[in-house]
Amino acid sequence: MxxxxxxxxxxxxxxxxxxxxxxxxxxxxxxxxxxxxxxxxxxxxxxxxxxxxxxxxxxxxxxxxxxxxxxxxxxxxxxxxxxxxxxxxxxxxxxxxxxxxxxxxxxxxxxxxxxxxxxxxxxxxxxxxxxxxxxxxxxxxxxxxxxxxxxxxxxxxxxxxxxxxxxxxxxxxxxxxxxxxxxxxxxxxxxxxxxxxxxxxxxxxxxxxxxxxxxxxxxxxFGLNKTSAKFRFSGEVLKIQREDVLYVISVLIGNDIIKVVADRTEANNFKIGDQVLVASKAFNPIIQKI
Amino acid sequence: MDWQPLVLTFKLAVVTTAILFVVSIPIARWLSSTKSKIRPVLETLVSMPLVLPPTVLGFYMLVVFSPENAFGNWLNEWLGIKLIFSFGGLVVASVIYSLPFMVQPIQAGLSSLPSTLKEASYTMGKSKMTTLLKVLLPNIKPSLLTGIVLSFAHTVGEFGVVLMIGGNMPGKTKVASIAIYDEVEALNYVAANSYSLILFTITFFILLLVYLTNGGYFKRYSQ
CATH class of the missing domain: 3.40.50.300 (P-loop containing nucleotide triphosphate hydrolases)
Structure with missing residues (x-):
């Protein structure tokens, strides 16, 4: 010790x-x-x-x-x-x-x-x-x-x-x-x-x-136990963009950029550069060989 | 032509450089790493010969080493060392006079190394001595070479200090630079020219060698 x-x-x-x-x-x-x-x-x-x-x-x-x-x-x-x-x-x-x-x-x-x-x-x-x-x-x-x-x-x-x-x-x-x-x-x-x-x-x-x-x-x-997600990744917020009533948050995960839809209150919680966790539990992710 | 002054010059330069190399490494090592308050004072003392007229240094050494004075007398009586008008005295004077030319390049070299090199060595359980010899010095070879060659060349070119403390004794203290002065005084321009030309040529090639080596010319063309 x-x-x-x-x-x-x-x-x-x-x-x-x-x-x-x-x-x-x-x-x-x-x-x-x-x-x-x-x-x-x-x-x-x-x-x-x-x-x-x-x-x-x-x-x-x-x-x-x-x-x-x-x-x-x-x-x-x-x-x-x-x-x-x-x-x-x-x-x-x-x-x-x-x-x-x-x-x-x-x-x-x-x-x-x-x-x-x-x-x-x-x-x-x-x-x-x-x-x-x-x-x-x-x-x-x-x-x-x-x-x-x-x-x-x-x-x-x-x-x-x-x-x-x-x-x-x-x-x-x-x-x-x-x-x-x-x-x-x-x-x-x-x-x-x-x-x-x-x-x-x-x-x-x-x-x-x-x-x-x-x-x-x-x-x-990192609060990882709060979501019993089927899959989850950590990434960095690159861009928060408003589209009509919704917000689209671009997140860099590894070398890929993914887009997540959020409402206004959710979007206000984030700022560019934040480290975030992206997870999904309702849908089964598709997996295929590349 | 009398070769003795030239032989004496190079003998003095070799001995001086060898002593300086050993003495300067600990000084440079200390100066490059210490945060002590007396560091600026020591740095100043080391650099003094760069700006001080050699005659000033020679004068004080003459006073200090003179058997008429306590220290000179003690050296003479107890150790049988006579530093005035002797080769030994020239060596001591040259070491002090050329000190900055050896210390400064080594100090600059050591300071340029990232401190993580020595820290990595310490965390592996290696002593300060081992770290210095196996890690630090081998990585500042160009600085060591610069220090050696500059001290050597500077000692070859010494005049004022030698004249003050060594005088002009053939075979003992009459180095080439003094011999040139001597020959000019005697209007013997041919002899003065031979000495001068030899010194000029040798120092030119020594310095050229340093710049070629440190500039990487040899490495570039051998590949």
Missing amino acids: ISLNLKKTLKSAGGKIDLNLQLTIEKGQFVTLFGESGAGKTSTLRMLSGLLRPDSGTIKVGETIWFDSHKNIDLKPQQRKVGYVFQDYALFPNMSVRQNLEYALQKNQDRTIIGELLEFAELGELEQRKPETLSGGQKQRVALVRALVQRPEILILDEPLSALDLKMRIKLQEYLLQVHKKYNLTTILVSHDIGEIVKLSDRVYELQNGSVIKKGTTTDF
Whole structure:
């Protein structure tokens, strides 16, 4: 179990915010930190991994205290050994794919894990390539398996898929789920993509101005259990258009735009850019191969 | 022609550059990452030789290292080191004088690397030393090369400091730039021209090499 109790004054682009955060994460869970930019999500991850020092508070992982401002305990990032996947991947440009993974090996660690991870991430053919020659999705896979070499118990993913196109995201989400289960990880993800969050995580914490304002299991959090829909998708409102007495709302789901009819009161609830859930329960959807 | 001044010049440049390389990496590493309040002061001190007349530096070193004074006397009595009018003194003076030419490119190189590289290395349990040697330095090779070559070339071109602290002792402190001055004083323009031409040619090609390498010309044509 991970218990965080963190206080820190952060200076962000939008001014100063006082981060004051209490979080408990069960072992083995896949947890998402959700919220606007500058809410303190990345800072929380950096404090957990030891890259940023909280002003005060405690960090306890299992029975070990990683940080305690009163007892003057502050483990270095080297001692915490958290698997951290950075938003910019942070691959070492001077090393090949295989060397990037080998660098992460601990003293006297069995080297067979390198081959195993390369194979898992389908990077075998690329192992001699330098990071600059890889595509975004390939770099992401290298960064992910590199973070796993030292067999961490905690995996931190800071918006790992935000720079990738939809197809690649879906593929990598599969990898993330597999990795989480296969290596018994406690995984903490920062993401803005509701579809991704619903697919991957068990619990969601929403941060705003440095505090948790909403939390719950993923289904509760997004209200997914309220509709027992036959099919449902999450998407983004692109356009709200009035046609006579009705309104037509265009929603982007994946790469497709669909149109939903709504009345005036319903339409007033939405604005362009809203994340919405589109579901149907009265009709049986048609399914056919394409 | 007497080759000794040229040999001495390049010996001084090699020794100075080697010492500077070792000394400057920790300084540049510290300057590139610290948030300490004394950082601007140290940065200023490192950069001073860029703007200060070499004679000022030479003058103070002459005063400090002189056996007449406490520090110079201590060096002489206890360690048997005499820095005035000796090759050792030239090396110390050159190291200080060329410090910005080594520190600044390395510092700029380190600052240009995303901080996530070193953070990623730390989270993998790697020490600061390992991170510096295996991750940071290999990724700023052009900056290292620039630092090495600029310090080398700058030491070759040194005149004022050398004249102040080293004097003009054949085989010990008479480097090429001093020899040129000497020959001109003696109206021996042919000898002065030989020294000058050699220095001109060598420094031209050294700098050209740097710009070609860092500009990627060699990589481009070898592919």
